[in-house]
Amino acid sequence: xxxxxxxxxxxxxxxxxxxxxxxxxxxxxxxxxxxxxxxxxxxxxxxxxxxxxxxxxxxxxxxxxxxxxxxxxxxxxxxxxxxxxxxxxxxxxxxxxxxxxxxxxxxxxxxxxxxxxxxxxxxxxxxxxxxxxxxxxxxxxxxxxxxxxxxxxxxxxxxxxxxxxxxxxxxxxxxxxxxxxxxxxxxxxxxxxxxxxxxxxxxxxxxxxxxxxxxxxxxxxxxxxxxxxxxxxxxxxxxxxxxxxxxxxxxxxxxxxxxxxxxxxxxxxxxxxxxxxxxxxxxxxxxxxxxxxxxxxxxxxxxxxxxxxxxxxxxxxx
Amino acid sequence: xxxxxxxxxxxxxxxxxxxxxxxxxxxxxxxxxxxxxxxxxxxxxxxxxxxxxxxxxxxxxxxxxxxxxxxxxxxxxxxxxxxxxxxxxxxxxxxxxxxxxxxxxxxxxxxxxxxxxxxxxxxxxxxxxxxxxxxxxxxxxxxxxxxxxxxxxxxxxxxxxxxxxxxxxxxxxxxxxxxxxxxxxxxxxxxxxxxxxxxxxxxxxxxxxxxxxxxxxxxxxxxxxxxxxxxxxxxxxxxxxxxxxxxxxxxxxxxxxxxxxxxxxxxxxxxxxxxxxxxx
Numbered sequence: 001x002x003x004x005x006x007x008x009x010x011x012x013x014x015x016x017x018x019x020x021x022x023x024x025x026x027x028x029x030x031x032x033x034x035x036x037x038x039x040x041x042x043x044x045x046x047x048x049x050x051x052x053x054x055x056x057x058x059x060x061x062x063x064x065x066x067x068x069x070x071x072x073x074x075x076x077x078x079x080x081x082x083x084x085x086x087x088x089x090x091x092x093x094x095x096x097x098x099x100x101x102x103x104x105x106x107x108x109x110x111x112x113x114x115x116x117x118x119x120x121x122x123x124x125x126x127x128x129x130x131x132x133x134x135x136x137x138x139x140x141x142x143x144x145x146x147x148x149x150x151x152x153x154x155x156x157x158x159x160x161x162x163x164x165x166x167x168x169x170x171x172x173x174x175x176x177x178x179x180x181x182x183x184x185x186x187x188x189x190x191x192x193x194x195x196x197x198x199x200x201x202x203x204x205x206x207x208x209x210x211x212x213x214x215x216x217x218x219x220x221x222x223x224x225x226x227x228x229x230x231x232x233x234x235x236x237x238x239x240x241x242x243x244x245x246x247x248x249x250x251x252x253x254x255x256x257x258x259x260x261x262x263x264x265x266x267x268x269x270x271x272x273x274x275x276x277x278x279x280x281x282x283x284x285x286x287x288x289x290x291x292x293x294x295x296x297x298x299x300x301x302x303x304x305x306x307x308x309x310x311x312x313x314x315x316x317x318x
Numbered sequence: 319x320x321x322x323x324x325x326x327x328x329x330x331x332x333x334x335x336x337x338x339x340x341x342x343x344x345x346x347x348x349x350x351x352x353x354x355x356x357x358x359x360x361x362x363x364x365x366x367x368x369x370x371x372x373x374x375x376x377x378x379x380x381x382x383x384x385x386x387x388x389x390x391x392x393x394x395x396x397x398x399x400x401x402x403x404x405x406x407x408x409x410x411x412x413x414x415x416x417x418x419x420x421x422x423x424x425x426x427x428x429x430x431x432x433x434x435x436x437x438x439x440x441x442x443x444x445x446x447x448x449x450x451x452x453x454x455x456x457x458x459x460x461x462x463x464x465x466x467x468x469x470x471x472x473x474x475x476x477x478x479x480x481x482x483x484x485x486x487x488x489x490x491x492x493x494x495x496x497x498x499x500x501x502x503x504x505x506x507x508x509x510x511x512x513x514x515x516x517x518x519x520x521x522x523x524x525x526x527x528x529x530x531x532x533x534x535x536x537x538x539x540x541x542x543x544x545x546x547x548x549x550x551x552x553x554x555x556x557x558x559x560x561x562x563x564x565x566x567x568x569x570x571x572x573x574x575x576x577x578x579x580x581x582x583x584x585x586x587x588x589x590x591x592x593x594x595x596x597x598x
Contacts, residue, residue: 018440025441029453137335140585144577146529148536148552149570152559160562167560255442259533263556273445274537277452285452292445300440 007308015301022293023075026286027068080287085279090287094269096173098291101261101268104184105253108191112253113246116196120203127208139197147256151190151263158186169264187264191253199249206241210234240307247303251296336586342579350395357389362544369558372565379565382554387565390546391572398548399576401458401541402528408466409523413473414516418504420474421481432478435471443468444530451539461531461540469527476519480512514591521584525577532573548573 062070074080080090123132142150159167165186175183210216211234219229258270265271269288276284329337349356359365362385370380378387420428438446447464454460484490484507493503534540535549543550548569555566 018437021437022441025437026449029449136585140581141578144525144529144581145574146532146536146549146570146577148533148549149567149574152552152556152566152570155559156562156564156567160560251442255445258444258448259536262537273448274539277448277539280452282452285449289441289445289449293441296442296445297440 004308008305011301011304011308015297015304019294019297022297023072023290024068026289026293027071029282029286075287075290080290081283083276083281083284085276085281085284090284093272093284094287094291097267097269097272100171100266101254101257101270103180104187104191104257104261104266104268105250107181107184108188108195108253109246109250111188112192112195112199113249115192116199116245116249117203117242119196120200121207123200123204124207124211135200139201142193142197143201145194147190147194147259148263150193151187151260154186154190154193155263158189167264169266171267184266187257187260187266190260190263191257194256195249195253198252199245202245202248203242206245207234207238210238210241213237239310243306243310244303247299247306251299251303254295254299255292332586335582339579339582339586342575343583346395346399346576346579349392350399353392353396357386357392359386359389361389361393361546363389369555378568381551382557387551387555387568390551391548391569393546394548394551394569394572397541397545398532398535398573399528401462402524402531405462405466405469405531406520406524406527408462409469409527410473410516410520412467413470413475414477416470417474417477418481418508418512419500421478421485422500422504422508424485428478431474435474438468438471439475444533447530447534448539451534456539456542458541458545461534465527465530469523469530472526473519473523476515477512480515481508484508484511518584518588518591521580521587525580525584528573528577 071081078091080094082088083090083093086093119135123135126132155167159165166183167186169183169187171180171183216229216233219233224233257266257268258274260266261268261270262274269291273285273288273292275281276288329340332340364384365386366376366380366384368380368382368384370376370384372379376386376388378391381387381390416431420431447468450464450468451460454464490503490507493507498506531540532547532549535547536553538550538553540549541547543554551569552566555569558565559567
């Protein structure tokens with residue numbers, strides 16, 4: 001067991017170190033810019049005195065490393081400073097939006113994950129059949145489509161022509177859960193169509209790799225039934241790759257929502273990020289990037305850890 | 319002449335999807351090269367009222383400023399595909415050179431380069447490119463540089479991994495003992511041996527870069543107006559979709575069809591090269 005703990009600890013330390021470096025990169029972005037937040041907030045007509053005063057108030061007169069640690073400590077406590085554009089607290093801007101983004105991603109994942117796993121395992125089991133070939137072509141095509149293409153096709157056919165679902169998903173706070181589900185179904189479907197293809201191909205590839213192992217051939221030669229081979233020989237080793245596929249896909253979904261949120265006018269973090277990039281509101285961009293990057297890194301770390309603790313070879317040391 | 323015949327034979331044996339893919343690529347290249355001859359109007363010329371319906375004069379109607387949609391689709395082949403191609407070439411040269419270099423040098427060079435690449439890849443690329451675009455501003459040059467550098471990390475990984483298999487071969491040792499320079503070894507011994515996976519990767523990276531740039535342009539952060547660009551055109555005409563109008567889907571489909579074509583060809587190529595390995 002100590003072996004597995006050591007590997008886990010190493011992986012955890014590496015993940016946190018990556019997070020630290022990434023936060024440093026995101027923070028350094030602001031120091032590269034000519035001018036700073038104080039000048040941006042006050043505009044060109046401000047006198048040097050008022051700019052200097054605001055700089056002191058915002059703590060911008062401190063040396064970079066002090067500012068970095070203040071920023072990081074604040075971010076860890078949920079305080080990201082104030083927006084340059086609106087002067088609002090960034091944490092209040094981001095809170096509900098991040099929850100909305102998570103809601104959409106999880107909604108899409110609950111549809112996409114089971115669908116992708118079933119399709120992927122079937123394609124692997126019936127490899128080179130007509131089904132496998134058709135699925136290959138269809139998924140290849142859907143991976144090739146830009147996200148906004150899929151989204152607008154859905155809007156045109158499901159919402160405008162058929163009138164089944166609303167085309168905009170601008171949910172407000174306090175909307176009842178069922179109404180919320182209905183409003184976000186179309187963006188969730190768009191995300192599903194995008195991610196199922198990826199996930200399915202990954203599932204198929206990992207199952208095929210697994211079935212190529214000598215011990216599967218051995219089991220077949222011993223005359224064990226196909227179902228039992230799957231459940232007793234293949235699956236224990238398949239958990240790691242499958243969980244990996246799911247978690248990586250969740251990470252992909254949370255990050256990939258940006259375009260879908262903009263198309264459906266969904267009030268999520270991605271839309272806020274796009275707006276802030278256009279307004280060059282750096283503190284908000286930094287905060288949003290940090291949250292996206294941290295979610296992505298932590299989910300990847302989680303996938304690594306799961307694949308370590310479910311690995312039969314590591315769990316049963318010789 | 320022999321090579322031509324060989325290529326023709328290979329083409330005849332290719333699956334239908336690959337043939338369709340090749341045909342698509344040829345059509346796009348043709349349109350991109352002869353854009354000014356095909357397009358009936360100027361690239362950003364305002365030719366009529368805004369949002370005119372499809373007609374004989376304006377094949378696909380006009381956009382939100384009254385520019386001819388068909389003309390802009392044709393010029394988009396030049397701009398969008400051209401910029402994506404330049405970016406991919408940049409990503410490829412950077413990633414390829416550093417990847418092979420790391421594999422040949424080994425030791426600290428490889429360790430440092432690989433850690434840097436790991437960190438860069440830990441940040442989701444669309445988010446990272448948006449951060450960098452805020453810092454450096456949204457211009458075509460910064461777009462090409464940012465996406466090119468970020469995407470080179472993936473090429474680096476592949477180039478390094480494939481050349482590591484070659485570096486351990488005896489003939490590399492022989493070349494080193496002969497006193498050949500690093501550059502000579504890379505060009506004459508390593509590159510020819512890793513070209514097959516790299517060519518396939520070029521297609522995959524092109525699709526990825528093309529989709530990323532289109533998405534950024536769609537979000538208003540990529541190629542800036544008045545340059546005709548497919549992602550931006552979807553954004554310009556998006557309002558029409560609620561009036562049961564197909565127009566916004568046309569530029570989006572232009573993006574999708576080219577990516578599908580390239581992917582079909584890459585898929586065929588990958589199956590061919592991996593199939594050869596099986597026979598050995």
